[in-house]
Amino acid sequence: MYDEEVIYDSRRLVPPEEHTRPTTERPWVRRTLIGIAVVFMGLVLVLPLLLVFVEAFRKGAETYFAAFSDRNSQSAITLTLLVAAIAVPLNLVFGVAAAWCVAKYEFWGKSFLITLIDLPFSVSPVVSGMVYVLLFGAQSALGPILKANHIEIIFAVPGIVLATIFVTFPFIARELIPLMEDQGSVDEEAALSLGATGWQTFTRVTLPNIKWGLLYGVLLCNARAMGEFGAVSVVSGHIRGKTTTMPLDIEILYNEYNFTAAFAIASLLAMLALVTLVFKTILEFRFGDELAGTRRH
Amino acid sequence: MDIRVDTVRKEFSLYPALNDVSLEVKSSELIALLGPSGSGKTTLLRLIAGLELPTAGRIFFGDEDASGKTVQERNVGFVFQAYALFRNMTVLDNISFGLKVRPRSTRPPNAEIRRRAMELLDLVQLTGLEKRFPQQLSGGQRQRVALARALAIEPRVLLLDEPFGALDAQVRKELRKWLREIHDRTGHTTVFVTHDQEEALELADRLVVMSQGKIEQVGTPDEVYDRPNSPFVFSFIGESSSIPVAVENRELWSGGRAIGLPAPADAPGEATLFFRPHDVELVEDGVGAALAGVVAASRRVGGTRRVELEVGGNPNRVEIDLPFDHPAGERTRIAFRPKRWRVFPGKV
Amino acid sequence: MKPSVIPGFGLTFGYTILYLSLLVLIPIAGLFLKAATTPWPQIVRIATAPRTINALEISFGSSLIAALVNVLFGVIVAWVLVRYKFPGRRILDAIVDLPFALPTAVAGIALSTLYAPKGWIGSLFSDKGPLWQWWHAQTWLPFGLEQFSLNFKIAYTPTGIVIALIFVGLPFIVRTVQPVLEEFEQELEEAAATLGANRWQTIAKVILPRLTPALLTGFALAFARAVGEYGSVIFIAGNLPNISEIAPVLIVIKLEEFDQAGAAVIAGIMLIISFAMLLVVNLIQAWARRRFGNV
Numbered sequence: 001m002y003d004e005e006v007i008y009d010s011r012r013l014v015p016p017e018e019h020t021r022p023t024t025e026r027p028w029v030r031r032t033l034i035g036i037a038v039v040f041m042g043l044v045l046v047l048p049l050l051l052v053f054v055e056a057f058r059k060g061a062e063t064y065f066a067a068f069s070d071r072n073s074q075s076a077i078t079l080t081l082l083v084a085a086i087a088v089p090l091n092l093v094f095g096v097a098a099a100w101c102v103a104k105y106e107f108w109g110k111s112f113l114i115t116l117i118d119l120p121f122s123v124s125p126v127v128s129g130m131v132y133v134l135l136f137g138a139q140s141a142l143g144p145i146l147k148a149n150h151i152e153i154i155f156a157v158p159g160i161v162l163a164t165i166f167v168t169f170p171f172i173a174r175e176l177i178p179l180m181e182d183q184g185s186v187d188e189e190a191a192l193s194l195g196a197t198g199w200q201t202f203t204r205v206t207l208p209n210i211k212w213g214l215l216y217g218v219l220l221c222n223a224r225a226m227g228e229f230g231a232v233s234v235v236s237g238h239i240r241g242k243t244t245t246m247p248l249d250i251e252i253l254y255n256e257y258n259f260t261a262a263f264a265i266a267s268l269l270a271m272l273a274l275v276t277l278v279f280k281t282i283l284e285f286r287f288g289d290e291l292a293g294t295r296r297h
Numbered sequence: 298m299d300i301r302v303d304t305v306r307k308e309f310s311l312y313p314a315l316n317d318v319s320l321e322v323k324s325s326e327l328i329a330l331l332g333p334s335g336s337g338k339t340t341l342l343r344l345i346a347g348l349e350l351p352t353a354g355r356i357f358f359g360d361e362d363a364s365g366k367t368v369q370e371r372n373v374g375f376v377f378q379a380y381a382l383f384r385n386m387t388v389l390d391n392i393s394f395g396l397k398v399r400p401r402s403t404r405p406p407n408a409e410i411r412r413r414a415m416e417l418l419d420l421v422q423l424t425g426l427e428k429r430f431p432q433q434l435s436g437g438q439r440q441r442v443a444l445a446r447a448l449a450i451e452p453r454v455l456l457l458d459e460p461f462g463a464l465d466a467q468v469r470k471e472l473r474k475w476l477r478e479i480h481d482r483t484g485h486t487t488v489f490v491t492h493d494q495e496e497a498l499e500l501a502d503r504l505v506v507m508s509q510g511k512i513e514q515v516g517t518p519d520e521v522y523d524r525p526n527s528p529f530v531f532s533f534i535g536e537s538s539s540i541p542v543a544v545e546n547r548e549l550w551s552g553g554r555a556i557g558l559p560a561p562a563d564a565p566g567e568a569t570l571f572f573r574p575h576d577v578e579l580v581e582d583g584v585g586a587a588l589a590g591v592v593a594a595s596r597r598v599g600g601t602r603r604v605e606l607e608v609g610g611n612p613n614r615v616e617i618d619l620p621f622d623h624p625a626g627e628r629t630r631i632a633f634r635p636k637r638w639r640v641f642p643g644k645v
Numbered sequence: 646m647k648p649s650v651i652p653g654f655g656l657t658f659g660y661t662i663l664y665l666s667l668l669v670l671i672p673i674a675g676l677f678l679k680a681a682t683t684p685w686p687q688i689v690r691i692a693t694a695p696r697t698i699n700a701l702e703i704s705f706g707s708s709l710i711a712a713l714v715n716v717l718f719g720v721i722v723a724w725v726l727v728r729y730k731f732p733g734r735r736i737l738d739a740i741v742d743l744p745f746a747l748p749t750a751v752a753g754i755a756l757s758t759l760y761a762p763k764g765w766i767g768s769l770f771s772d773k774g775p776l777w778q779w780w781h782a783q784t785w786l787p788f789g790l791e792q793f794s795l796n797f798k799i800a801y802t803p804t805g806i807v808i809a810l811i812f813v814g815l816p817f818i819v820r821t822v823q824p825v826l827e828e829f830e831q832e833l834e835e836a837a838a839t840l841g842a843n844r845w846q847t848i849a850k851v852i853l854p855r856l857t858p859a860l861l862t863g864f865a866l867a868f869a870r871a872v873g874e875y876g877s878v879i880f881i882a883g884n885l886p887n888i889s890e891i892a893p894v895l896i897v898i899k900l901e902e903f904d905q906a907g908a909a910v911i912a913g914i915m916l917i918i919s920f921a922m923l924l925v926v927n928l929i930q931a932w933a934r935r936r937f938g939n940v
Contacts, residue, residue: 104649116669248750
C-alpha cells in the first residue's frame with residue numbers, strides 16, 4: 001500500500017520550507033516515535049538477549065566451555081535433541097494430515113476441529129503438563145496398571161515427549177491450514193484429471209506448493225520443542241542426568257547459583273532462537289508469497 | 298474561485314509524472330482531466346489539492362499562491378476514487394466530520410453542524426439514511442455521501458478523482474447527470490479526473506487531454522472532438538482511422554494515387570491521414586480520386602456495419618462505418634473519401 | 646462431508662482425530678473428570694482459600710497491566726515499523742519475534758539477572774546501586790538533594806512479573822496490528838486531511854478506530870498467553886505466597902504436594918476465566934465486524 005515515496009526516510013534530508021506531507025507526521029514526531037520504539041525494544045528484548053551472552057562469558061571462554069563438559073548438562077543436551085527428534089517429525093505428519101483434511105474438504109464440525117488444534121496456544125503450559133500427570137501419574141486410575149507393567153511415563157522420558165508434543169503440535173498445522181486454504185484444490189484437481197494417483201498428487205503437486213510454509217512451521221515447532229519449560233517441568237520430576245532437558249538444567253543450575261553454567265547452556269538456546277529468527281526472516285523475505293501465515297502465530 | 302497551475306513539475310523518485318504543466322481553470326467551471334492511465338491526470342489533481350507537493354512550479358487559487366499551503370489550509374473538497382468513507386462513522390458523522398474537526402473558534406455549534414449535514418443529505422437525495430454505516434449503502438449512495446462530505450466544508454474548489462469509476466454502467470449514467478445538476482446549482486469550480494471519454498464529453502465544460510505527463514489539448518468537448526490537435530488526441534477521443542499518406546503538389550497521395558483531398562500545408566513528405574470511420578462518403582470505384590481498398594472483414598455493430606479495408610498494401614487495415622443495410626456492404630471493393638479529416642506530418 | 650474428488654479424506658481425517666484424541670481429548674477429559682469427582686465443599690474450599698485468590702489476582706492483574714502496556718508500545722512499534730524507514734528497521738522487525746523463539750527459561754533467568762538489585766537495570770533503581778551511590782557522594786548539592794534516591798525493587802516483586810509478561814506479550818500486539826496498518830487505505834488519511842483534520846485528529850478519529858479490532862485480538866492473545874505463562878516469570882517473581890506467586894506456580898506447588906484436586910480446581914478456574922474473557926473479546930469483534938465490515 002505504501003510506496004517508496006510515502007514511507008518517511010530519515011536518511012533523506014527534508015528541506016525546512018517543505019511542509020509535512022498530509023499522511024505523515026512532523027520530523028520531530030517521527031524521530032521521537034522511532035526513538036521510543038527502539039529504546040523500548042532495546043530494553044525489553046535486546047538487553048536480555050545481550051545479557052545471556054555477557055553472563056555466559058563473564059568468567060572467560062574456559063569456564064564457558066567447561067559448562068558443557070559437565071555430564072549432567074551433556075545428558076540434558078542429548079535429551080533435548082532426542083525429544084525434538086521425536087516430537088517434530090510426529091507433529092510434521094500430523095500437521096500435514098490435519099491441514100489436508102481441514103483445507104481440502106468441507107465437513108461438519110470443522111471449526112471445532114480448528115479450535116481444538118489451537119487449544120495448546122490458549123492453555124497454560126503448566127496445565128498442559130498437568131493433564132498427563134492426572135492421566136498417568138501414580139495417583140491416577142492408570143497409575144497402578146502402568147506400575148505393575150513397569151511402564152514409566154510420568155517423571156520419565158515418555159512423559160517429557162508427550163508434553164512436548166502437546167505443546168508444539170499446533171505450529172505446523174497452523175502454518176499450513178491458511179496456506180493450503182489460499183491455494184485451493186485447483187492444482188490437485190488438475191493433477192488428478194491428468195491421471196496422477198492420490199499419492200503422486202500429494203508428493204509432486206501439493207508438497208512443492210507448501211514446502212516453504214512447511215519449513216517455516218518446522219522451524220517454529222522445533223524452537224518451541226527444544227525450549228519448552230512449563231509443561232516439561234511438571235512431568236519431568238527433575239532427575240538430574242535422566243529427565244532434565246536443557247531448560248530444566250538451566251533452572252537447576254540457576255537455582256544452585258551456578259550462574260555462569262546456567263547462562264552457558266542458555267546461550268546455546270539463545271543461539272538456536274537467533275538462528276530460528278534469521279531463517280524465519282529469510283523465508284519471509286524470499287518466499288513471503290508462499291507463506292500464508294506470515295505475521296501470524 | 299479560479300485555479301491557475303503555473304509550469305508545475307512533479308518527479309517521483311525516477312520518472313517525471315508531470316512535465317511543466319500549466320493550466321487555468323475559470324471560476325464555476327466544470328473541467329475534466331482526461332487521459333490514459335499514467336498520463337499524470339491524477340497527479341495533477343492531487344497537486345491542486347495539496348496531497349502531493351510539486352517539484353517545481355506554483356499553484357494559485359484566485360490571486361493567492363496556494364503552493365506553500367498544506368492540504369488542510371487549502372480548503373478543497375476532494376472525492377476519492379474509492380470514496381474513502383470512514384467506516385467507523387455513520388453517514389451523518391461522515392458528512393459532519395469536516396466541520397467537527399475545526400478549531401473551536403471557527404467551529405459551528407453542534408446543532409448547526411447537524412442542520413447543515415442534514416441539508417446536504419437532502420441535496421444528495423439521501424434523506425433518511427443518516428444513521429446508516431457506509432457498508433450498508435450501495436455504491437451510488439456511497440458516492441453521493443462522499444460528495445456531500447466534500448461539500449460540507451464549503452470548499453473553494455471541488456476535486457473528484459474518477460468519481461464514477463467503481464460504479465456499474467447504469468448508475469454511472471444517472472450520477473453523471475446528477476453531478477451536472479449539483480454543479481449548476483452550487484456553482485463550485487470543479488475539476489474531475491476520468492479515463493472515460495464519453496463521461497468527459499458529456500459532463501465537462503472543457504476537457505484537458507493529457508498524455509505522458511503533459512497536456513495535449515485543452516478545449517470544449519466540441520473543439521477537442523472536431524479539431525484534435527495531435528494524433529494522440531485524434532485517436533484517444535472518439536473512433537478514428539488512420540492511413541499513411543504522402544504530401545505532394547498540395548495534394549494527399551496513397552499508394553501512388555491522389556486521393557482527392559487537398560493537403561492543408563505545403564510541406565511535402567510523409568504524413569498520416571486521420572478521419573472518423575463514420576464521417577466518410579462512398580464514391581464509385583474508379584471514378585475520381587479516392588481511397589479504395591479490398592474488404593477484409595465486415596461485421597454488423599448495432600445500427601451500423603463496420604468494414605475493414607486493406608488499402609494499397611498497407612499492413613494496418615482502415616475501418617469505415619456504413620449504415621447496416623447499405624448495398625456497399627456486399628461489395629468486395631469499396632472506394633471512399635473522408636468528409637472531415639486531419640493530416641499530421643510524419644508516420645504515426 | 647461434502648463430496649470432493651480429492652482423495653485422502655478418510656485417511657487424513659481419521660489420523661487427525663486419532664492423534665487429537667490420544668493427545669488432547671483424553672487428557673483434557675481426565676482433567677475435567679478429576680475436577681468433577683472432587684466434592685463441592687472441597688472445590689469451594691480450594692477456590693476461596695486466600696492463597697488461591699491472591700494467586701489468581703496476581704496472575705490476572707499483572708497480565709492485564711502487561712497487556713495494556715504492550716497495547717501502548719506495541720502500537721508505536723508497529724506504527725514505526727510500517728510507516729517509517731530508518732536504518733535497522735528490518736532488524737528491529739525481525740527481533741519483534743524474539744519472545745516466540747527464545748525459550749522462556751532463558752528469558753526468565755536473563756530478566757531476573759537484569760532487574761535484580763545488582764543487575765544492569767535493577768541497580769538503577771536500587772539505593773545500593775552505583776548510580777545512587779555516586780549521587781549520594783555529591784555533597785556539594787544544595788537542599789540535601791544528594792540524599793534523595795530511588796529504592797525500588799523490581800525483581801522478586803509483582804513489578805518483576807509485569808516486566809516478564811511484557812516481554813512475553815509484545816509480539817502478539819505488534820504482529821496483529823502490523824498487517825492492518827500495512828493494508829490501511831492511505832486515501833482515508835488523505836480524505837481526513839482534505840476535510841481539514843490535523844494529523845492528531847486523523848490518527849485519533851480515523852486510524853485508531855480502525856485498529857481497535859486488531860488491538861483487541863492482540864490484547865486477548867497477549868493476555869491469554871500471560872495468564873498461563875510460567876517459565877519467564879518464576880525466576881524474576883520470587884514466588885512469595887500471596888505477594889508474588891502466580892496461579893501456574895501455585896498449580897505446580899499443589900502438584901508437588903500431591904494435591905491433584907487442588908491443582909485441577911485452580912487450573913479449572915483459570916481456564917474458565919480465560920475462556921470467558923476470550924468470549925467477550927470475540928463477541929466485541931463479531932459486533933465490530935458486523936458494524937464496520939470486515940476489518
